[in-house]
Amino acid sequence: MSLARPEGAPGAHFAELGISSSVLQRVLNAALSRGGHDCDLFFQHTQSTSVALTDQKVNQINTHVDLGMGVRVVVGDQVGYAYSEDLRPEALLAAARAAAEIARSTPGRVAAAPVPRSLVDRNPVKTSWVDVGIDDRVRMVRAWEQAAFARDGRVKRVDAYLQDAASVVMVVRPDGRLFQDYRPMTLGMVRCTAMSGDVRDSSGHNVAARAGLEFYSDARQAHLVEEAVERTIFLLDAGKPPAGDMPVVLAAGPSAILLHEAIGHGMEADFNRKRTSIYADKLGERIASEQVTIVDDGTIPNSRGSVNVDDEGNEGQRTVLVENGVLKSYIHDEISAKHYDVDPTGSGRRQSFRHPPLPRMRATLMLDGPHAPEEVIASVEKGLYCVSFQNGQVNIGAGDFSFYMRHGYLIEDGKLTRPVKDVNIIGNGPEALARIDMVGNDMKLDDGGWTCGKAGQSVAVSQGMPTVRVASLTVGGVG
Amino acid sequence: MSPFHAELDLASIARDILRQARELGADEATAGVSHSAYSELSRRDGRIEEAKESRSLSASVELLVNDRFSSHSTSDLRPEALRSFLERAVAATRYLEPDPNRRHPDRASQGEADIDLDLVDRTFVDGDPEPRRLRAETVESTVRERMNDQNVRSVTAYAWEGRSRRAVALTNGFETDGERTSFGMATSVSLEEADGRLPEAWSSCSTMHRADLWSIDRLANDVRARALSRLGSRPTTSGRYPMLLDHRVVARILGTVVGPLSGAAIYEHRSCMADRLDTAVASSAFSMWDEPLIPRGAGSRRTDGDGRPATRRAVIEDGVLKTFFIDVYNGRRLERDPTTGSASNLVVPKGEKSVDQLAAGLPKAILVDGFLGGNANPTTGDFSFGIRGALLEHGERVAAVSEMNVSGNIVDLMMRFVEAADDTWLLGAWRCPTLLFDDVQFSGT
Numbered sequence: 074m075s076l077a078r079p080e081g082a083p084g085a086h087f088a089e090l091g092i093s094s095s096v097l098q099r100v101l102n103a104a105l106s107r108g109g110h111d112c113d114l115f116f117q118h119t120q121s122t123s124v125a126l127t128d129q130k131v132n133q134i135n136t137h138v139d140l141g142m143g144v145r146v147v148v149g150d151q152v153g154y155a156y157s158e159d160l161r162p163e164a165l166l167a168a169a170r171a172a173a174e175i176a177r178s179t180p181g182r183v184a185a186a187p188v189p190r191s192l193v194d195r196n197p198v199k200t201s202w203v204d205v206g207i208d209d210r211v212r213m214v215r216a217w218e219q220a221a222f223a224r225d226g227r228v229k230r231v232d233a234y235l236q237d238a239a240s241v242v243m244v245v246r247p248d249g250r251l252f253q254d255y256r257p258m259t260l261g262m263v264r265c266t267a268m269s270g271d272v273r274d275s276s277g278h279n280v281a282a283r284a285g286l287e288f289y290s291d292a293r294q295a296h297l298v299e300e301a302v303e304r305t306i307f308l309l310d311a312g313k314p315p316a317g318d319m320p321v322v323l324a325a326g327p328s329a330i331l332l333h334e335a336i337g338h339g340m341e342a343d344f345n346r347k348r349t350s351i352y353a354d355k356l357g358e359r360i361a362s363e364q365v366t367i368v369d370d371g372t373i374p375n376s377r378g379s380v381n382v383d384d385e386g387n388e389g390q391r392t393v394l395v396e397n398g399v400l401k402s403y404i405h406d407e408i409s410a411k412h413y414d415v416d417p418t419g420s421g422r423r424q425s426f427r428h429p430p431l432p433r434m435r436a437t438l439m440l441d442g443p444h445a446p447e448e449v450i451a452s453v454e455k456g457l458y459c460v461s462f463q464n465g466q467v468n469i470g471a472g473d474f475s476f477y478m479r480h481g482y483l484i485e486d487g488k489l490t491r492p493v494k495d496v497n498i499i500g501n502g503p504e505a506l507a508r509i510d511m512v513g514n515d516m517k518l519d520d521g522g523w524t525c526g527k528a529g530q531s532v533a534v535s536q537g538m539p540t541v542r543v544a545s546l547t548v549g550g551v552g
Numbered sequence: 553m554s555p556f557h558a559e560l561d562l563a564s565i566a567r568d569i570l571r572q573a574r575e576l577g578a579d580e581a582t583a584g585v586s587h588s589a590y591s592e593l594s595r596r597d598g599r600i601e602e603a604k605e606s607r608s609l610s611a612s613v614e615l616l617v618n619d620r621f622s623s624h625s626t627s628d629l630r631p632e633a634l635r636s637f638l639e640r641a642v643a644a645t646r647y648l649e650p651d652p653n654r655r656h657p658d659r660a661s662q663g664e665a666d667i668d669l670d671l672v673d674r675t676f677v678d679g680d681p682e683p684r685r686l687r688a689e690t691v692e693s694t695v696r697e698r699m700n701d702q703n704v705r706s707v708t709a710y711a712w713e714g715r716s717r718r719a720v721a722l723t724n725g726f727e728t729d730g731e732r733t734s735f736g737m738a739t740s741v742s743l744e745e746a747d748g749r750l751p752e753a754w755s756s757c758s759t760m761h762r763a764d765l766w767s768i769d770r771l772a773n774d775v776r777a778r779a780l781s782r783l784g785s786r787p788t789t790s791g792r793y794p795m796l797l798d799h800r801v802v803a804r805i806l807g808t809v810v811g812p813l814s815g816a817a818i819y820e821h822r823s824c825m826a827d828r829l830d831t832a833v834a835s836s837a838f839s840m841w842d843e844p845l846i847p848r849g850a851g852s853r854r855t856d857g858d859g860r861p862a863t864r865r866a867v868i869e870d871g872v873l874k875t876f877f878i879d880v881y882n883g884r885r886l887e888r889d890p891t892t893g894s895a896s897n898l899v900v901p902k903g904e905k906s907v908d909q910l911a912a913g914l915p916k917a918i919l920v921d922g923f924l925g926g927n928a929n930p931t932t933g934d935f936s937f938g939i940r941g942a943l944l945e946h947g948e949r950v951a952a953v954s955e956m957n958v959s960g961n962i963v964d965l966m967m968r969f970v971e972a973a974d975d976t977w978l979l980g981a982w983r984c985p986t987l988l989f990d991d992v993q994f995s996g997t
Binding site: 122127128130131132133134135136137138139140141150151152153154155156157158159168171172174175206207208211229230232266268273274275313316317318334347348349350351353427429463464465466467468469470471472473474475476477494495496497498499500501547548549 | 596599600601602603604605606607608609610620621622623624625626627628629633637640641644645647648649650651681705706742748749750751752782785787790820821822885924925926927929930931932934935936937938940954955956957958959993994995996997
């Protein structure tokens with residue numbers, strides 16, 4: 074079960090569900106009926122399917138359908154929000170009137186007739202999931218399982234999972250903007266449990282993209298299985314690093330969770346507008362070494378964080394946050410853009426029609442620096458090399474962040490030595506950023522299924538970075 | 553906004569889904585229908601920031617078709633859409649491999665505990681925003697007044713109310729339903745320090761009955777104490793310290809104990825507890841109970857996920873592991889009797905001393921009252937969490953700490969449990985007092 078890319082003009086998908094242009098205009102006007110300065114309607118229709126292999130059997134399928142509309146009314150920086158899963162006009166009008174209550178004056182504007190706008194599609198799909206049978210998906214996860222068992226005899230158990238989802242969303246604004254966007258997504262995952270002697274451990278790998286079946290090239294499927302197995306086997310011989318402050322080298326790719334947690338969240342402009350971010354009032358200031366340039370990019374084709382149009386009706390774009398160490402821009406939604414008197418950055422995103430949009434990251438990247446990765450590792454006498462991470466978190470105001478390393482190595486005399494696992498690494502965002510003193514030239518966009526949580530909302534993101542040395546971070550090891 | 557439908561017959565919608573599923577070829581089915589209303593208001597720095605309203609109606613269905621299992625959910629309940637959703641669901645299920653362990657539990661094992669859990673406050677009035685407006689306004693002004701000697705960057709106040717109902721029906725004839733209300737208020741305060749840091753603290757109270765909410769004074773005093781305790785926080789020296797684990801955050805550590813007790817984790821060999829039933833997994837001073845039948849308890853329930861009557865059971869008694877959380881499905885896979893699939897309210901008996909009395913006896917200790925990231929490996933029991941809190945000496949706070957990690961193995965840590973304080977936390981499904989552990993690994997500077 075999946076949604077095909079809609080045919081016809083923008084808006085046609087929801088017109089078929091009874092949402093005509095005149096209904097849209099009535100709902101917009103109901104939203105503005107108490108004097109709201111602005112409003113948006115966000116319609117969403119999502120279908121997803123996942124197939125799971127467990128116990129050496131492909132024995133579970135899950136499907137999900139989500140349909141509804143959220144309406145936001147804005148008065149300055151005040152927000153009224155309501156949603157309805159019932160798309161009949163009377164239910165939409167009731168939701169709009171509930172959201173309108175944030176305002177308490179006479180109506181100041183009338184909604185223009187919606188005019189469909191076209192979009193650049195950054196997420197082309199060659200083979201739609203609509204055309205992929207359940208039997209084909211069953212064969213795929215079965216093949217992943219077989220390949221994982223075949224790769225290493227120490228693998229005792231394999232779970233595999235394939236999900237696809239597609240959303241058709243429509244954003245409508247009282248200035249006449251009407252965008253309809255088709256948002257595909259897929260995620261493949263393999264998880265293994267391995268045993269050697271008395272030592273048992275589990276790990277896995279996943280890959281994700283806004284794409285169709287073509288994402289799973291032979292090479293990508295082989296890589297998915299290889300990573301899942303090798304990451305698990307790695308843990309069997311891995312120990313714990315020593316505890317305390319030490320230099321940390323972050324491997325290219327998934328290490329960008331540091332970027333996301335330690336730096337990215339603090340650059341989301343809602344925290345700055347409210348002056349609760351540690352980066353508030355630092356625009357134009359040097360916050361990192363000259364080697365550091367960070368962008369948040371919604372334009373990378375088929376990436377999980379790619380945005381054709383954001384959930385407020387602003388087209389996706391690439392935003393330079395830090396250029397050669399100087400803070401250049403925050404990540405904006407419309408409310409914060411107005412506050413700072415700048416253009417929105419196309420970063421107003423939401424989990425679903427049940428939530429108002431917030432400034433959110435898309436694909437957050439640190440660009441290449443001058444150093445070869447080998448040079449970065451060789452520069453450390455005693456420290457930690459982090460290969461992969463599981464999760465992270467940040468306190469925006471205090472700036473302290475943490476991220477959990479699953480796989481890594483000790484660095485001794487400039488060489489990778491003992492494998493280590495399962496330690497939390499903690500630090501202060503601005504301090505960590507200032508302590509990045511070597512940036513590699515091997516930037517890698519990670520293709521994992523990263524999901525960012527904020528204010529109770531999860532959105533898909535991407536991240537990438539080159540090999541980086543942080544002069545010192547606190548490692549939660551032993552001793 | 554359309555009203556909350558107190559009278560909408562959710563069970564009959566569920567039965568209709570079962571009827572259609574059977575028509576389409578399902579041998580067994582479980583249908584759940586949920587309806588909820590939720591309203592939330594937030595104020596920041598003297599003005600309303602956000603007002604949210606929602607009404608939700610959605611359905612979930614589990615199917616068994618020729619012993620093949622699938623699960624589905626939808627918020628699109630238009631009759632023609634629901635029909636085609638079920639058609640596709642049944643058709644997709646036929647492609648799977650059989651899993652007869654998914655068959656319904658024995659009907660004779662199902663039922664509900666005969667108790668009124670008192671989860672619904674009849675004073676809930678749908679659609680009346682005034683109580684929320686007033687509560688949020690008073691919270692904000694009280695907190696501001698209480699913090700007026702501090703360098704406050706921002707104060708946010710929240711007030712919310714909600715009501716939800718759910719009905720579940722199975723093709724074997726078992727039916728159950730539940731309803732609960734919720735009332736809440738919260739506040740967060742952002743302070744400004746001389747070095748530019750903006751530590752933030754929050755306090756929150758959520759209950760099922762309006763009358764059980766804290767006084768706003770108590771909330772304001774609580775957030776003040778928490779905000780002041782964050783000022784000047786820094787990592788302290790790495791080493792092994794006694795750990796006082798604040799009653800609000802015990803779930804982060806005890807959740808690491810409970811996760812590996814699930815039937816799925818045991819069956820899938822992802823549990824460090826699999827071979828430890830009836831053995832010591834904690835010091836003999838530690839006990840923990842699963843208590844589903846506490847009136848007004850956040851995790852209370854009359855029936856579990858398999859429709860079996862909820863009962864109180866020991867999870868760990870005098871340090872010995874007494875129970876795994878095994879649902880019917882995993883029970884069949886493991887060839888063991890099911891217990892219950894998940895925890896309800898987890899209760900650690902309180903001790904006799906106050907937190908201050910416990911702390912006074914410790915020359916040096918770390919009080920952990922917040923976690924930041926980190927994770928645990930359920931297969932090995934190893935954990936590593938970011939923490940914040942305070943360094944204590946003979947019960948005196950000598951420094952606020954943050955940017956530190958606590959690490960170890962969960963069984964090793966539980967063996968180091970010493971004593972519980974007398975301050976059981978009652979808001980939430982973890983009803984535990986502050987817990988003292990000895991000789992715990994912290995890393996900082």
